[in-house]
Amino acid sequence: MYADVMENIFLLVLVTLLSVVQNVFFALKVEKECTGFNSKQHSTAFERLSCANRNCMDTYPTFLAVLWCAGICLSQAPAAFAGILYLVVRQKYFVGYMGQTCQSIPGFLFGKRILFFLSLMCIVGIINHLMLNYGSSDYKEYIQTITKAASTLLLLP
Amino acid sequence: MYADVMENIFLLVLVTLLSVVQNVFFALKVEKECTGFNSKQHSTAFERLSCANRNCMDTYPTFLAVLWCAGICLSQAPAAFAGILYLVVRQKYFVGYMGQTCQSIPGFLFGKRILFFLSLMCIVGIINHLMLNYGSSDYKEYIQTITKAASTLLLLP
Amino acid sequence: MYADVMENIFLLVLVTLLSVVQNVFFALKVEKECTGFNSKQHSTAFERLSCANRNCMDTYPTFLAVLWCAGICLSQAPAAFAGILYLVVRQKYFVGYMGQTCQSIPGFLFGKRILFFLSLMCIVGIINHLMLNYGSSDYKEYIQTITKAASTLLLLP
Numbered sequence: 168m169y170a171d172v173m174e175n176i177f178l179l180v181l182v183t184l185l186s187v188v189q190n191v192f193f194a195l196k197v198e199k200e201c202t203g204f205n206s207k208q209h210s211t212a213f214e215r216l217s218c219a220n221r222n223c224m225d226t227y228p229t230f231l232a233v234l235w236c237a238g239i240c241l242s243q244a245p246a247a248f249a250g251i252l253y254l255v256v257r258q259k260y261f262v263g264y265m266g267q268t269c270q271s272i273p274g275f276l277f278g279k280r281i282l283f284f285l286s287l288m289c290i291v292g293i294i295n296h297l298m299l300n301y302g303s304s305d306y307k308e309y310i311q312t313i314t315k316a317a318s319t320l321l322l323l324p
Numbered sequence: 325m326y327a328d329v330m331e332n333i334f335l336l337v338l339v340t341l342l343s344v345v346q347n348v349f350f351a352l353k354v355e356k357e358c359t360g361f362n363s364k365q366h367s368t369a370f371e372r373l374s375c376a377n378r379n380c381m382d383t384y385p386t387f388l389a390v391l392w393c394a395g396i397c398l399s400q401a402p403a404a405f406a407g408i409l410y411l412v413v414r415q416k417y418f419v420g421y422m423g424q425t426c427q428s429i430p431g432f433l434f435g436k437r438i439l440f441f442l443s444l445m446c447i448v449g450i451i452n453h454l455m456l457n458y459g460s461s462d463y464k465e466y467i468q469t470i471t472k473a474a475s476t477l478l479l480l481p
Numbered sequence: 482m483y484a485d486v487m488e489n490i491f492l493l494v495l496v497t498l499l500s501v502v503q504n505v506f507f508a509l510k511v512e513k514e515c516t517g518f519n520s521k522q523h524s525t526a527f528e529r530l531s532c533a534n535r536n537c538m539d540t541y542p543t544f545l546a547v548l549w550c551a552g553i554c555l556s557q558a559p560a561a562f563a564g565i566l567y568l569v570v571r572q573k574y575f576v577g578y579m580g581q582t583c584q585s586i587p588g589f590l591f592g593k594r595i596l597f598f599l600s601l602m603c604i605v606g607i608i609n610h611l612m613l614n615y616g617s618s619d620y621k622e623y624i625q626t627i628t629k630a631a632s633t634l635l636l637l638p
Binding site: 172231 | 539540542543546547550553554593596600603604606607610611613614
Binding site: 382383385386389390393396397436439443446447449450453454456457 | 494498541
């Protein structure tokens with residue numbers, strides 16, 4: 168069973184590990200800013216970083232849940248690809264907050280499009296499972312090909 | 325293997341998706357309030373909403389972990405049912421915070437009863453697995469029937 | 482399939498349940514402090530507890546993700562052992578925040594060593610899977626033995 172399971176999830180595990188590394192990077196940045204400006208503790212830079220970090224952390228469980236559901240329900244390659252794109256968007260968001268420029272979006276939901284794509288993958292996977300159960304034929308192969316093609320559309324700006 | 329796994333988790337995936345939709349709804353409400361009262365940024369309405377959102381987000385990983393453990397260890401139908409009840413309670417909690425009325429509870433732990441029920445399901449599932457391992461017979465069928473009946477008790481106010 | 486899956490995850494479920502119990506304990510402590518000092522709401526004790534709780538909650542999804550990935554990719558016994566050590570460290574961190582003493586660390590990342598160990602387990606598991614796929618022999622038995630031995634090194638202060 169072991170090899171069978173691993174075959175279906177190892178890309179998801181890799182993306183999860185990458186996101187953990189990114190979380191640690193964010194936390195270290197906040198910590199460095201916190202100890203650096205110890206004299207005037209509530210400096211704006213620290214507050215901005217801390218806010219960006221909290222926004223990222225707030226959506227992190229949601230991201231993980233959708234990523235894994237999509238990967239297990241349909242297929243792991245497009246899900247992992249979308250996950251990596253999400254991490255890139257998150258990095259941009261955090262760096263935008265760090266710099267003095269105004270490129271940071273105020274919203275709590277960056278990467279809405281990617282989360283929507285992953286949710287759609289879950290729903291398609293469940294519908295396919297139900298159709299398979301109630302007697303019709305299995306369209307999984309076709310759906311997986313379409314999903315792989317569709318995931319490249321996420322690269323559009 | 326695919327159909328076998330999907331059979332055991334598709335209700336859990338559905339509940340997870342519903343909770344993600346609810347999270348997005350909460351975040352949009354907070355964002356709307358945040359940009360709406362831009363002139364006096366720290367308005368009480370925004371602070372209340374933001375606080376309610378943070379409380380919900382703090383317990384979200386706990387909820388997801390317990391939901392999936394209960395669903396995998398014992399059976400998915402009662403777990404998904406309890407999960408939906410939890411989402412309803414959370415919605416009530418958030419709406420209570422939004423309104424000016426005093427129906428919002430101050431605690432961090434709404435839906436304690438539901439989380440307790442899900443934890444109990446995990447423990448029963450593990451005990452059943454250990455009993456099965458050490459030679460006695462399998463009571464899983466009975467336990468699942470009892471759990472399904474017990475989950476309706478959660479509907480009591 | 483059921484018994485097979487349970488055999489590989491029941492320790493992880495137990496650790497997850499323990500961490501949920503700890504989360505509830507933290508939340509109850511914060512709630513008690515919050516209602517106790519209702520007259521001067523922003524007391525320092527409440528702020529300190531609330532901050533400790535938020536730090537713990539911020540890293541909680543990361544911890545859960547790494548714990549489960551490590552447990553599924555390689556083997557559950559060392560992962561669960563490291564998870565329990567992490568819970569002990571978290572308890573110490575929170576209690577240190579509660580007391581007036583200075584034993585609390587200001588960082589966001591307590592238990593870095595344990596999270597690093599769990600991440601390493603994931604990576605080793607994935608490399609082993611890829612090696613197994615591309616034709617070489619299976620070193621999983623050896624790796625599991627080494628991991629079990631290495632996990633005891635985490636006990637060193």
